[in-house]
Amino acid sequence: MKRFCSLFWLAVLAFPSIAFSQESKEPIVILISLDGFRYDYVERFQPENLTRFIADGVAAESMMPSFPSKTFPNHYTIATGLKPEHHGIVDNSFYDPAKDLTYAIGKAEIVQDGTWYGGTPLWVLAEQNNMVAASYFFVGSEADVQGVLPSYYHEYDGRVSNLTRIAGVFKWLELPEAERPSLITLYFSDMDDVGHRYGPNNDEQLSARLTKLDHELGALFEGLKSYDLDINVIVVSDHGMMNVPADHYLNLTELTKDIPARVVNNGALAHVYLEDQKDKEKVIKELKKSDMPIHITDVDDKENYQDLMYKDRIGDILIIPDRYYYLAWETTLTRLKDNMDRLDTDKFGEHGFSPAYKDVHAIFYANGPAFKSGLEIETFQNVHVYPLICKILGLPIPNNIDGKLEVLEPILR
Structure with missing residues (x-):
């Protein structure tokens, strides 16, 4: 508690006018993402400030991510109200034949190129409607989507401390x-x-780690109370996490060594881009001969993606490991073993798996004058956050999104 108080008063001292009244009462929405925060962490660990935040607001049993349950596709789904197959960021990494380039989260020049991103992110919609938007990191916010950037934004740098980010707010x-x-x-x-x-x-x-994060969130929550502003806070995550034992990492190099195709691996999903479409049936048949615990699917079967708007980016064939298994290149397997020996562990956490597995479910918590208090709701899909925020801010809801206002509108006062 002493640490929590000191964090708050440090914020007040850094920004002395925080305690003074402000003139505007137009609604403000702060959308906070806690990457990898599994749906059951609050119940398991009872963090003081998040627990209080939830008690006074709205909490979902869980929030279902879109497929695949990876960071970039799901953050951008929350930001656009579109499923990955509709907004184009179909995985953390994928190949685009039209561009002849591979999108990868570590390539800044690609991540910041707005031509990769479909849909209309919340900050773009806000700016297009003469509203000021700001982002202290969020997938897509440093790219000029539709030629628009938030009025204030930062290029992602994981070394920036949480308190620095809060001070920025x-x-x-x-x-x-x-x-x-x-x-x-x-x-x-x-x-x-x-x-x-x-x-x-x-x-x-x-x-x-959660105790430290909760103290920092507490400093943010308490600081926000000192403003005479109509501030609504929504806390989400992109996905949960699943245990993967050491002997459940599958050698993708061995599996695909004779396949005439480009393979882009994301662990819980590998995209296969064939050199020749005529080879599809033969390649599927060959892959299915493997005794690895995997599932091979033709992307045209729409088993995982319901609409093939970005079919070329998804690939021709998908290799999907069974639950609690993960695909890895041979070089990665060596590094994983070294890390397990160094950390003295026999398992890591992974995600990207089907949303049908609750392990990868995320969180949704909301608190502020727009929301009811002490309300618990059932699990819902993350595409529905977008129209909720549009409603609070008075922004027009695009007609072509996957999210529906009626799903979350009942949580509003």
Whole structure:
């Protein structure tokens, strides 16, 4: 508790006008993403500030990610109200034959190129409707989607501390009314980092990291109360996390060594881009001969993607490991073994699997004057967050999105 108080007062001291009244009462939405925060962490660990935040607001049993349950497709789904096959960021990495380029989250020049991104992200919609938007990290927010960027944004840098990010939010709220953002996005990677490294069942490591994150969120929540502004906070995550034992990593190099195709691997899903479409049946038949615990599917069967708007990016064939298994290149397998020996663990945490598995379900919590208090709701799909935020801010809801306002509208006052 002492640490929590000190964090709050540090914020107040850094921004002394935080305690003064502000003139505007137009609604503000702060959308916070806690990457990799599994649906059951709050119940398991009872973090003080998040628990209080939920008690006074709205909490979903869980939020179902879109397929695949990876970081970039799901953040951008939350931002656009579109499923990955409709907004184009179909995985953390994928090949685009038209561009003859591979999208990968570590390639800044590609991540910041707005031509990769479909749909209309919330910050673009806000700016198009004469509303100021700001982002302290969120997938797509540093790309000029439709030629538009948020009025204030930062290029992603994971070394920036959480408190620096929170201080950035306070700075934006201190701006004069005409310059102050009505939409702010904020991103923290803590639970994804610790979940990958130790797995989602390592209570000691998870609890320690969550306690620190919760103190920092507490500083944000308390600081926001000091503004005389209509601030609504929505806390989400992109996906949960699943334990993968050491002997459940599958050698994708061996599996695909004789396949005439480009293969882009994301662990829970490998995209196969054939050199010749005539080879499809033969390649599927060959892959199915493997005794690995995998599922091979023709993308045209629409088993995982219901609409093939970005079919070329998805590939021709999908290789999907069974639950609790993960695909890895041979070079990666060696590195994984070294990491397991160094960390003295026999399992890691992974995601990307089908949303049918609750392990990969995410969170949705909301608190503020727009929301009812003490309300628990059932699991829903993450595409529905977008129209909810549009409604609060008075933004027009695009007709072509997958999200539906009627799903979450009942949580509003």
